Amino acid sequence: MKLIYPGYxxxxxxxxxSWDEPTxxxxxARLAIGGAPRFLNEAQWQTLDAVCQRILPQPIDRPPVPLAxxxxxxxxxDRGDGYRDARLPPLxxxxxxxxxxxxxxxxxLDGRGFTGLTAAQQDALLSAMQRNELKHSVWKSxxxxxxxxxxxxxxxxxxxxxxxxxxxxxxxxxxxxxxGYVRMGPDSRDxxxxxxxxxxxxxxxxxRNRHVG
Amino acid sequence: MSDDxxxxxxxxxxxxxxxxxxxxxxxxWVPMREYPDDELVDFVIVGTGAGGGPxxxxxxxxxxxxxxxxxxxxxxxxxxFASDEAHQEKLFWTGERLCDGDNPLKLGTNNSGRAxxxxxxxxxxxxxxxxxxxFKSRTLLGYGxxxxxxxxxxxxxxxxxxxxxxxxxxxxxxxxxxxPRYPYRQHEVNAPGLALARACEAMGIAWAPTPLATVSAPxxxxxxxxxxxxxxxxxATNAKxxxxxxxxxxxxxxxxxxxxxxxxxRIETGEDGLASGVHYHREGEWRFQRARNVxxxxxxxxxxxxxxNSANSRYPDGxxxxxxxxxxxxxxxxxxxxxxxxxxxxxxxxxxPSLSLSEHWNYEDSGKDFxxxxxxxxxxxxxxxxxGAQTGNHGLWGQALVDEMQKYNHQVGLKIVGETxxxxxxxxxxxxxxxEFGLPVARVTWSECDNDRRLVNHAVDFMRRGxxxxxxxxxxxxxxxxAHLMGTARMGSDPATSVVNADCRSWDIPNLWICDGSxxxxxxxxxxxxxxxxxxxxxxxxxxxxxxxGEL
Ligand SMILES: Cc1cc2nc3c(=O)[nH]c(=O)nc-3n(C[C@H](O)[C@H](O)[C@H](O)COP(=O)(O)OP(=O)(O)OC[C@H]3O[C@@H](n4cnc5c(N)ncnc54)[C@H](O)[C@@H]3O)c2cc1C
Ligand code: SF4
Numbered sequence: 001m002k003l004i005y006p007g008y009x010x011x012x013x014x015x016x017x018s019w020d021e022p023t024x025x026x027x028x029a030r031l032a033i034g035g036a037p038r039f040l041n042e043a044q045w046q047t048l049d050a051v052c053q054r055i056l057p058q059p060i061d062r063p064p065v066p067l068a069x070x071x072x073x074x075x076x077x078d079r080g081d082g083y084r085d086a087r088l089p090p091l092x093x094x095x096x097x098x099x100x101x102x103x104x105x106x107x108x109l110d111g112r113g114f115t116g117l118t119a120a121q122q123d124a125l126l127s128a129m130q131r132n133e134l135k136h137s138v139w140k141s142x143x144x145x146x147x148x149x150x151x152x153x154x155x156x157x158x159x160x161x162x163x164x165x166x167x168x169x170x171x172x173x174x175x176x177x178x179x180g181y182v183r184m185g186p187d188s189r190d191x192x193x194x195x196x197x198x199x200x201x202x203x204x205x206x207x208r209n210r211h212v213g
Numbered sequence: 214m215s216d217d218x219x220x221x222x223x224x225x226x227x228x229x230x231x232x233x234x235x236x237x238x239x240x241x242w243v244p245m246r247e248y249p250d251d252e253l254v255d256f257v258i259v260g261t262g263a264g265g266g267p268x269x270x271x272x273x274x275x276x277x278x279x280x281x282x283x284x285x286x287x288x289x290x291x292x293x294f295a296s297d298e299a300h301q302e303k304l305f306w307t308g309e310r311l312c313d314g315d316n317p318l319k320l321g322t323n324n325s326g327r328a329x330x331x332x333x334x335x336x337x338x339x340x341x342x343x344x345x346x347x348f349k350s351r352t353l354l355g356y357g358x359x360x361x362x363x364x365x366x367x368x369x370x371x372x373x374x375x376x377x378x379x380x381x382x383x384x385x386x387x388x389x390x391x392x393p394r395y396p397y398r399q400h401e402v403n404a405p406g407l408a409l410a411r412a413c414e415a416m417g418i419a420w421a422p423t424p425l426a427t428v429s430a431p432x433x434x435x436x437x438x439x440x441x442x443x444x445x446x447x448x449a450t451n452a453k454x455x456x457x458x459x460x461x462x463x464x465x466x467x468x469x470x471x472x473x474x475x476x477x478x479r480i481e482t483g484e485d486g487l488a489s490g491v492h493y494h495r496e497g498e499w500r501f502q503r504a505r506n507v508x509x510x511x512x513x514x515x516x517x518x519x520x521x522n523s524a525n526s527r528y529p530d531g532x533x534x535x536x537x538x539x540x541x542x543x544x545x546x547x548x549x550x551x552x553x554x555x556x557x558x559x560x561x562x563x564x565x566p567s568l569s570l571s572e573h574w575n576y577e578d579s580g581k582d583f584x585x586x587x588x589x590x591x592x593x594x595x596x597x598x599x600x601g602a603q604t605g606n607h608g609l610w611g612q613a614l615v616d617e618m619q620k621y622n623h624q625v626g627l628k629i630v631g632e633t634x635x636x637x638x639x640x641x642x643x644x645x646x647x648x649e650f651g652l653p654v655a656r657v658t659w660s661e662c663d664n665d666r667r668l669v670n671h672a673v674d675f676m677r678r679g680x681x682x683x684x685x686x687x688x689x690x691x692x693x694x695x696a697h698l699m700g701t702a703r704m705g706s707d708p709a710t711s712v713v714n715a716d717c718r719s720w721d722i723p724n725l726w727i728c729d730g731s732x733x734x735x736x737x738x739x740x741x742x743x744x745x746x747x748x749x750x751x752x753x754x755x756x757x758x759x760x761x762x763g764e765l
Contacts, residue, residue, distance in 0.1 A: 004619055020449065022295040025216035030299070055610045082306050082321030086313035086656070123611065130608060153604040157614065161596040162299040170621040172596050173562055175296030177449045180439025181563040184403040186555075193560065196622070 003169075007206035008194035010167045010174035016213040017179035018192055027164060027175070034066040039076040039092070044099040047114045048072070051102070054122050055156045065166065070159035071095075087146050095155075098147045101138035102129070126152075171196060219293050220303060222286035226474040226496060228329075233465050234289050236458050237434040237451065246468045250502050254278040257491050257504035259477045259519065262331015263745040264729030265510030266460035267374075271753030273467035277760075280470045280502060282493055284515075285327035287473035288334070288457065294449040298597045301446035304328050304335045308654070310514065311644050315660035318545065318695055322445075322598075325512050325698065329473050330457030332512065333742060335447050337566050338426040338454075339630075340380045341739035342371045344389060344575050344586065350735050356584035356664075357634060357735035361706045361715035362751075368392070370747035375424075378454040378746075379432050382424030388572045397429045400438065405561040406569035408625040408683060409591040415682025416675070418573040423590065425565055426454040434458070440564040442593060478652050480507055480523040480532055480725070488532070488725045494650050506724045506765070508717075510749075513543060513698035513731040517641040518655045520702070520727075533702070533719035533727070538712050540641040540701050543659060544736040547631035548694035549669050550592065550602070551676040553685030554623045561593035561624060574672070575738045583667035585632030586738035589676055592626035599624070606692040625685060627676040630696070632738040633665045641701050659695075697741050699733035716755040717748065724765075728752050 013019060014027075037045040045068060052067035075092050088094050106114040106125060114122065128134055129152070132145035139147075160166050167174050171194045173181070183190050194212055197205035227234045228245060235241030248254050255277040258265045269281040286303070288294065295301060306327040312318045326332035345364035350357040372393055375382075382395030399422040402410065406422070413420035427438040427448070438452040451458050461471060475495040483489040490503040509516050517540035521531040531539050567590035575586035594602065600618060603609045609617055639660060643653040661669075673690045680688050705711025708720035717728045730745050737744070759765045 018296075020296070022216075022219055022293060022449075023297055025219060026295040026297050026300040029216045055614075057612055057615065079302075080307055080309060081319075082308065082325075083310045083312050083319060083657070085317045086311040087317075090309070126610070130610075149604065149608070153610050154601070157600045157604050157610070158299070158597045161600040161618070162297075166618075167596060170596060170618050172621060173560070176439075176441035176443065176562075177296045178439065178441075180441035180450075182440070184401050184440060184563055186404040186407065186557040186559060188404075189558070189560070196558065 007209035260510035266456035267749040270464040273469035284476040381429040387419040412679030542635035544700040545695040550628035553688040587631035
């Protein structure tokens with residue numbers, strides 16, 4: 001993927017005036033999450049990991065955001081959202097049921113389970129889920145489209161965009177206390193914000209972005 | 214984990230042992246008066262947000278003994294608020310609530326808080342007055358129903374709130390009757406705010422810098438806003454004039470006791486049918502605080518939940534519910550948006566999220582095929598919130614989502630605060646599921662009506678043309694947003710059709726009061742907190758007056 005903000009790493013601001021101690025603690029704790037599942041079983045975990053790769057494909061030339069582990073961590077801590085569409089069971093149950101049903105659905109397709117499908121087949125299955133077309137009996141009490149929009153894409157994308165790697169990718173300034181920002185108007189960048197690469201000026205942006213902070 | 218201290222306030226109550234946290238000094242404390250459970254205090258207040266906070270403050274200043282309870286934590290913003298969306302979810306009401314109806318609400322981050330200071334700790338600070346006619350919308354505008362309040366009276370209380378919170382706003386506000394100058398100068402309008410201004414100019418309507426409850430110049434313990442843009446996750450600098458750093462410290466200073474991490478589960482009534490106190494859960498046990506008066510200020514879901522949960526043999530349908538309207542007529546604001554990208558860099562994460570607005574369609578009555586009004590505002594969602602918009606009705610995932618998110622720094626948006634009509638079928642009831650205190654959780658039912666839909670269609674069409682007028686590309690409309698909660702214990706002039714009177718006093722039980730967003734009979738097209746605070750100040754004045762006349 002071509003980087004819009006080449007060389008920008010929001011973590012390089014960690015010791016700048018834009019980060020305070022609470023923020024450092026919180027981000028450190030998030031970056032420490034990874035590795036094996038602590039809540040889901042092995043089969044569910046494998047399915048989740050494959051789903052994450054389809055919902056949020058990541059470039060191969062950088063360490064991936066451990067999405068499955070972040071979702072598993074949310075489940076481990078049973079961190080609810082403060083509301084639940086009444087058609088869904090509680091958080092943990094919804095994910096366990098949903099992943100198992102998705103896998104069973106894939107089994108029915110060609111006997112190999114979700115992880116055994118090609119990327120195109122996986123996408124087709126996820127699209128069918130989004131269109132509310134899956135047939136497994138689980139979806140009778142939990143409409144698959146509701147699971148898809150409230151749990152599946154919601155939990156995976158919010159984990160991704162809570163990660164510094166994603167902030168760097170989209171050119172978000174990141175944490176901003178105590179310094180905040182000074183230049184507020186259009187096309188105005190504070191020196192502690194990333195610079196977008198103009199066509200032909202990749203190197204210039206990269207140089208600036210290495211010294212952001 | 215080393216970040217444990219950041220959530221200590223969720224585990225250990227801080228308002229105790231005769232002291233309260235000093236929100237302005239790291240590790241500091243201030244003395245706080247305390248009352249024993251068996252002392253008959255003048256007022257127990259349940260909830261310390263936009264309604265409960267100012268009321269606790271003014272009643273304590275008037276010399277009443279006051280104990281205010283909040284289920285949430287007592288935060289120290291300078292030490293415990295991270296610049297982080299996910300971590301700061303600790304400010305929200307994340308207990309379970311079930312949502313159904315044709316348009317099940319998305320609550321959580323978007324709707325209500327649980328903290329000393331209530332939802333004002335994470336609100337977006339937009340501080341607006343109701344259009345005067347809305348207080349008589351049935352008589353003057355032909356829809357909804359009339360409030361028992363007089364707009365000129367309210368105008369005075371609005372001014373009092375704006376002075377107390379040092380609202381920063383423009384010298385001249387383009388809509389409605391004359392109002393005094395805002396105490397602090399307006400904030401600089403950021404790039405997304407200027408995009409709104411250009412869109413309004415393209416459409417030939419007025420716009421204004423948004424009056425905001427964050428200071429534009431130093432104030433006593435508050436430094437000016439540094440435009441860090443994390444306002445809806447809590448302000449770490451204390452520039453934001455939330456209840457946590459205004460009404461609450463003033464209340465404590467005036468002699469009120471605030472009990473944090475104290476969940477009120479039931480209001481007790483005595484043999485005389487009057488409220489006698491509250492059962493509350495704190496530090497692992499249920500306790501009972503005696504009181505001469507009980508005020509419920511838990512916001513439009515928790516307030517009816519508590520009143521319904523307090524049903525007893527004398528009041529089998531819940532307290533203050535002879536009209537049958539407790540929990541009914543839940544209103545939200547529709548919160549639809551139109552989004553697009555600009556050629557220029559916008560970087561909308563800088564500054565408070567809504568630095569400019571237009572109230573044109575609140576004050577213009579012609580050219581509408583619906584009742585009610587809406588304001589629209591410039592936007593600046595942080596990354597996770599923005600991704601949430603993309604995965605909602607836009608339904609993006611996979612590479613399409615990744616690509617769309619890459620436009621983050623060029624994105625602009627206009628979002629409405631749209632009036633919805635009161636409907637009895639929209640309600641808060643008790644579900645079978647129970648929370649960690651063993652209390653039934655709330656079931657929240659909401660469906661839009663045709664009028665709500667027509668308003669949204671009008672707004673989306675208008676805002677779309679606005680964005681086209683400034684050459685935005687890739688324009689799309691977010692269809693399912695809602696915000697704010699109102700109306701589940703409405704005020705009125707007739708006990709048969711309302712729960713409380715103009716003084717927020719319940720018709721059925723004269724020493725039971727309700728003072729928060731739930732008393733709104735109609736929702737209006739502006740964010741509610743300034744009106745809630747104005748009503749609280751009025752209620753405090755009325756209580757003082759009634760006490761003086763021996764009518765309390
Ligand atoms: C993200 C966001 C942005 C917003 N932005 C704006 C804005 O810009 N402008 C605006 O005007 N409004 C805004 N609002 C709305 C505004 O914050 C609320 O309308 C207002 O705070 C409601 O006031 P309240 O007193 O009714 O309830 P709250 O302020 O929510 O206070 C209720 C308190 O009661 C406590 N409580 C409830 N039940 C119990 C119980 N049983 N026992 C003990 N304690 C209990 C809760 O913990 C809570 O702290 C925003 C809201 C959100 C969520
Ligand atoms: S932008 Fe201003 S009000 Fe918002 S969090 Fe920052 S300092 Fe506070």
